[in-house]
Amino acid sequence: MTAIVEARALTKQVSSPEGTLTILDDVTLVIEAGEAVAIVGASGSGKSTLLGLLAGLDLPTSGRVLLDGCDLAGLDEDGRAALRARTLGFVFQSFQLLPSLTALENVMLPLELAGIAAARGEAQALLERVGLASRRGHYPHQLSGGEQQRVAIARAFATGPTLLLADEPTGNLDTRTGARIIDLLFELNAEQNTTLVLVTHDVQLAARCGRQLVLDAGRLV
Amino acid sequence: MGGALGFSARMLRRNLRAGELRVLMLALVIAVASVTSVGFFTDRVRRAMEHQASEMLAADRVVESTRPLRPEWRAAAKAAGLAQAETWSFRSVAMVGERLELTEVKAVDGGYPLRGALRIADAPYGTERTVTAGPAPGSAWLEPRLMQALDLRVGDRLLLGELSLSVGAVLAYEPDRGGEVFNIAPRLLMNLADVPATHLIQTGSLVTYRLLLAGSAPAMRRFQQAVRPSLGPADRSLGVRDARPELRAALERAERYLGLAALVSVLLASVAVATAAHRYARRELDGAAVMRCLGASQRFLTATFTLQLLWLGLVAAGLGIALGYGAHGLIAQFFGGLLAADLPQPSPMPAVFGLMTALVTLAGFALPPLLALRQVPPLRVLRRDLLPLPARAHVVYGSALTALAALMLWQSRDVLLAAVVLGGALATLGVLALAAGALVTALKALRRGGGMAWRFGLAALTRRARSTVAQVVAFGIGIMVLLVLTLVRTDLMDEWRDRLPPDAPNHFLVNVLPDQVEAMRDFFRAQGRAEPGFHPMVRGRLVAINEHEITAADYEDTRAQRLVRREFNLSWSAELPKGNAVASGHWWSAPSRGEWSVEEGLAQTLGIRLGDRLVFSVAGQRVAGHVASLRALDWDSFNVNFFVLGPPGLLDAYPASYISSFHLAPEDRPLLVELVRRFPNLTVIDVEALMTRVRDIMDRVSHAVQLVFAFTLAAGIAVLFAAVQASREERLREAAVLRTLGARTRDIFGALLVEFVVLGTLAGLLAAGAASVLAALLAGVVFDFGYSLNGWVWLVGAAGGALGVGLAGLAGTRSVLVQPPLWTLRRV
Numbered sequence A: 001m002t003a004i005v006e007a008r009a010l011t012k013q014v015s016s017p018e019g020t021l022t023i024l025d026d027v028t029l030v031i032e033a034g035e036a037v038a039i040v041g042a043s044g045s046g047k048s049t050l051l052g053l054l055a056g057l058d059l060p061t062s063g064r065v066l067l068d069g070c071d072l073a074g075l076d077e078d079g080r081a082a083l084r085a086r087t088l089g090f091v092f093q094s095f096q097l098l099p100s101l102t103a104l105e106n107v108m109l110p111l112e113l114a115g116i117a118a119a120r121g122e123a124q125a126l127l128e129r130v131g132l133a134s135r136r137g138h139y140p141h142q143l144s145g146g147e148q149q150r151v152a153i154a155r156a157f158a159t160g161p162t163l164l165l166a167d168e169p170t171g172n173l174d175t176r177t178g179a180r181i182i183d184l185l186f187e188l189n190a191e192q193n194t195t196l197v198l199v200t201h202d203v204q205l206a207a208r209c210g211r212q213l214v215l216d217a218g219r220l221v
Numbered sequence B: 001m002g003g004a005l006g007f008s009a010r011m012l013r014r015n016l017r018a019g020e021l022r023v024l025m026l027a028l029v030i031a032v033a034s035v036t037s038v039g040f041f042t043d044r045v046r047r048a049m050e051h052q053a054s055e056m057l058a059a060d061r062v063v064e065s066t067r068p069l070r071p072e073w074r075a076a077a078k079a080a081g082l083a084q085a086e087t088w089s090f091r092s093v094a095m096v097g098e099r100l101e102l103t104e105v106k107a108v109d110g111g112y113p114l115r116g117a118l119r120i121a122d123a124p125y126g127t128e129r130t131v132t133a134g135p136a137p138g139s140a141w142l143e144p145r146l147m148q149a150l151d152l153r154v155g156d157r158l159l160l161g162e163l164s165l166s167v168g169a170v171l172a173y174e175p176d177r178g179g180e181v182f183n184i185a186p187r188l189l190m191n192l193a194d195v196p197a198t199h200l201i202q203t204g205s206l207v208t209y210r211l212l213l214a215g216s217a218p219a220m221r222r223f224q225q226a227v228r229p230s231l232g233p234a235d236r237s238l239g240v241r242d243a244r245p246e247l248r249a250a251l252e253r254a255e256r257y258l259g260l261a262a263l264v265s266v267l268l269a270s271v272a273v274a275t276a277a278h279r280y281a282r283r284e285l286d287g288a289a290v291m292r293c294l295g296a297s298q299r300f301l302t303a304t305f306t307l308q309l310l311w312l313g314l315v316a317a318g319l320g321i322a323l324g325y326g327a328h329g330l331i332a333q334f335f336g337g338l339l340a341a342d343l344p345q346p347s348p349m350p351a352v353f354g355l356m357t358a359l360v361t362l363a364g365f366a367l368p369p370l371l372a373l374r375q376v377p378p379l380r381v382l383r384r385d386l387l388p389l390p391a392r393a394h395v396v397y398g399s400a401l402t403a404l405a406a407l408m409l410w411q412s413r414d415v416l417l418a419a420v421v422l423g424g425a426l427a428t429l430g431v432l433a434l435a436a437g438a439l440v441t442a443l444k445a446l447r448r449g450g451g452m453a454w455r456f457g458l459a460a461l462t463r464r465a466r467s468t469v470a471q472v473v474a475f476g477i478g479i480m481v482l483l484v485l486t487l488v489r490t491d492l493m494d495e496w497r498d499r500l501p502p503d504a505p506n507h508f509l510v511n512v513l514p515d516q517v518e519a520m521r522d523f524f525r526a527q528g529r530a531e532p533g534f535h536p537m538v539r540g541r542l543v544a545i546n547e548h549e550i551t552a553a554d555y556e557d558t559r560a561q562r563l564v565r566r567e568f569n570l571s572w573s574a575e576l577p578k579g580n581a582v583a584s585g586h587w588w589s590a591p592s593r594g595e596w597s598v599e600e601g602l603a604q605t606l607g608i609r610l611g612d613r614l615v616f617s618v619a620g621q622r623v624a625g626h627v628a629s630l631r632a633l634d635w636d637s638f639n640v641n642f643f644v645l646g647p648p649g650l651l652d653a654y655p656a657s658y659i660s661s662f663h664l665a666p667e668d669r670p671l672l673v674e675l676v677r678r679f680p681n682l683t684v685i686d687v688e689a690l691m692t693r694v695r696d697i698m699d700r701v702s703h704a705v706q707l708v709f710a711f712t713l714a715a716g717i718a719v720l721f722a723a724v725q726a727s728r729e730e731r732l733r734e735a736a737v738l739r740t741l742g743a744r745t746r747d748i749f750g751a752l753l754v755e756f757v758v759l760g761t762l763a764g765l766l767a768a769g770a771a772s773v774l775a776a777l778l779a780g781v782v783f784d785f786g787y788s789l790n791g792w793v794w795l796v797g798a799a800g801g802a803l804g805v806g807l808a809g810l811a812g813t814r815s816v817l818v819q820p821p822l823w824t825l826r827r828v
Helices: A047-054 A077-087 A103-113 A119-129 A145-157 A175-192 A203-207 B002-017 B022-057 B071-080 B144-149 B192-198 B217-230 B245-293 B298-334 B349-375 B393-412 B415-446 B452-463 B465-499 B514-526 B558-565 B600-606 B666-678 B687-726 B728-740 B745-783 B791-812 B814-818 B821-827
Strands: A003-016 A019-032 A036-041 A062-067 A088-091 A163-167 A195-199 A211-216 B061-065 B083-096 B099-108 B118-121 B129-131 B139-142 B157-160 B163-173 B187-191 B208-214 B235-239 B507-512 B534-545 B568-572 B580-585 B595-599 B613-618 B621-633 B644-646 B657-662 B683-686
Touching: A003 A047, A003 A195, A019 A047, A019 A062, A019 A195, A036 A047, A036 A203, A047 A062, A047 A163, A047 A195, A077 A088, A077 B298, A088 A145, A103 A119, A103 A145, A103 B002, A103 B245, A119 A145, A145 A163, A145 A175, A163 A175, A175 A195, A175 A203, B002 B298, B022 B245, B022 B298, B022 B349, B022 B687, B061 B217, B071 B083, B071 B208, B071 B217, B083 B192, B099 B144, B099 B192, B139 B144, B144 B163, B163 B187, B163 B192, B187 B192, B217 B235, B245 B298, B245 B349, B245 B393, B245 B415, B245 B465, B245 B687, B298 B349, B298 B687, B349 B393, B393 B415, B415 B452, B415 B465, B415 B745, B452 B465, B452 B745, B465 B687, B465 B745, B465 B791, B507 B514, B514 B534, B514 B657, B514 B666, B534 B558, B534 B621, B558 B600, B568 B613, B595 B600, B600 B621, B621 B644, B687 B728, B687 B791, B728 B745, B728 B814, B745 B791, B745 B814, B791 B814
Parallel strands: A036 A195, A036 A211, A088 A163, A163 A195, B099 B187, B139 B163, B568 B644, B595 B621
Antiparallel strands: A003 A019, A003 A062, B061 B208, B061 B235, B083 B099, B083 B157, B083 B208, B118 B129, B118 B163, B139 B187, B157 B163, B507 B657, B507 B683, B534 B568, B534 B613, B534 B657, B580 B621, B595 B644, B613 B621
């Protein structure tokens, strides 16, 4: 087993009017290839901050993150972006589809950013896989929440990432739709042999993951 | 970067299709159309003038002299390989039986004309045909006026000096006929070979000799170099650039000021571009964060947004140039009849300027907010509250000002003028914005009264006060210009005409011979009319001021140069003429020699002061005197006025003709026919015909200017649409909340109606105020009379603004009315 992502003594502090606020406190963890890990905890426990640090979207106050063997501290913002393009896929609570692009174009976006010539064909295949082939010409505002999240999942898997990060993927969906989304996420994860890290406070969802990391006031418990 | 090229193009296509950037595109198209419509028009006129300038000389270059042409000039022209022709011009009397007629004779050799063509006919105003050479020896071609005056038909004979010539044709058009209105006797064109036989040219005869030349530019330069040392003060070498300087100056002015007027539209369109770009940048925040998250580098985002704007600029410029090309045709049509019938095709320069306008506007107004997007923190995908650092204010305003200055500079090609106009435009906009701001603030007080629609409509305006001010100013300028060019212009003209006394002279009589004055007085008396005053007139050229011999080169002002080159009409009078007032110095009380009285405006132009010694060359003699007085004249009186007067005795010895003016009611025109029959050498000038012509020209020019400012109004609509678009989500949410609270479509419609009608009314009021100030300035400075404000300006301005802006605003916000509230609340 090889480590896909590794955090060593991660601490994140922000300054606030009330003084320095510690959001993450000395978090150390290792996630192996092929694992499905849920990060759970109450609101404000630091789940999303941890996810952002693991993805290199933000920098820790102290500590290190190793993503696919690369030390993020040694990379500049554009270097981290390039690493994300190679390694990561994202699914967000608020879907984050670009409103001026159609469903198909949203899925094509990471492929185009990676300079893949056959972007359209691959994106079409993925849309078909998530059951939205007939909606490919629709804009996000013409799709329901569940449909939007399926497009987002297709987008996340488009570049064949080694690590998929999901931030509350069912947070904006009703229970039944959320369950279907989770099924889809795990199916694709299995098919593509991706490592899955998801942040949630949905107990059912967390239970389907092989391992649960519980955050409480910025510390792993 | 290579990836960004294609990606940016696809992103632009997707954004345009999704309706983003449409307003930005619209504003750019208007800006480009506005500058290119003026550009295409002036470009074609300039090309026509450059092309026709040769025709105005009937050559590429003319060497003109009051002495016979030197043989070495002809030799130099031959050596340089230039085509050449020779013409002699002089005045003489043509005779048929008992009839005499003063004519401007032009004798031409077989080469004339080198450029352009003559048109002749078999009867006055008959069917014309084009010929490329002048009359054969033994025949003469006469202007219709001369045919009628001498009662001649083609084939008849006339006597010129001692030579009998047959009338070969009626001369309908002569390319190099000058543009002088006064003192032009009708033309007689003859062959140069016939001149000796007339025995008219003696030593001392006043003849203008011209050597016409045509050929390549290098050949012309060789010729110029060869003859330059031998050109004396009596000789002038005229190139095509010297031809019709007044037309050239008019074109330059038109180019500059119409061009700068077009830039007003660009300025307003820029406001729309900036508004739309800021909204677009705000909406692209999440997209940029997602792209960063998906691995796009900052450089890639910079390239993507910059290239998107570049593609957008190219597309908008293409559309704008096409629209501008269409619109310039309308401008050309308004000027139809004032210009040559067929203008040459335009050069690509106006299109290049249109493209530059689009790109510079985008770079100055749209790029800064979009470039700020590359700084978006990728963590925003998880935390919506994170924003990129906004573009720094000095970067935003600095780039906008630089862009404007660059466009102004290019358009005016004059740093000072660009600075003055940019400063003036910004100051004017500032004043208008302050006035608009005051109006908007005043609205707050009005919010208390009225129903819900009234309160919501006004609230929308005052809450987005800055945007409201920008829109009021944009529409205000457009409406103001339309008001000035329609209502105020006709108002001013009517008022000026009403101020003329009803019996102001409307006809001038020129070329009255001294021995005809008494007979003419008798004629008027016999008709039972008041005798008009007859004023003697002697022609003289100003040659020296004090000890300084002056030439046109001493002056920079083109009017001064023209005055020095031409001969003045000098007159004398014992009394101060009617409508004249001594501004400084004294009027001579007794006949004295050696004094002048000069019109003060002329004195200023030529730098003449009281007490200066002026020397005029009259019929080859020098006549000197000191400036005893400067006079202020009432030019509007249409009485005969002279720039320079002497006391009786100073000029009596020189050959004079007389000039007179009188009023003739339309029903009395038969008197004119009788007068001309009795005194056929007279030149009668009909002032009303001239005035009609002037009015016609003003109408055409103002139509063209109106068209240019129609783009300003269109730019105002773009500003409105951009503002509506920027506030669209807010409006939708508001409307949805109102509806859930029970508001009906009618209520929301009412609020929108109030908002845009009030906006339009404010713009109309601002426009009417500005138009009134402008009218008062025009009346005071240009027309020199007090202007009484016209109430219609306010009514038309406010009503027009309310209607136009109201309709445009409702069109822009109709989605607010048709969107179901649930849909809105879920989406926005």
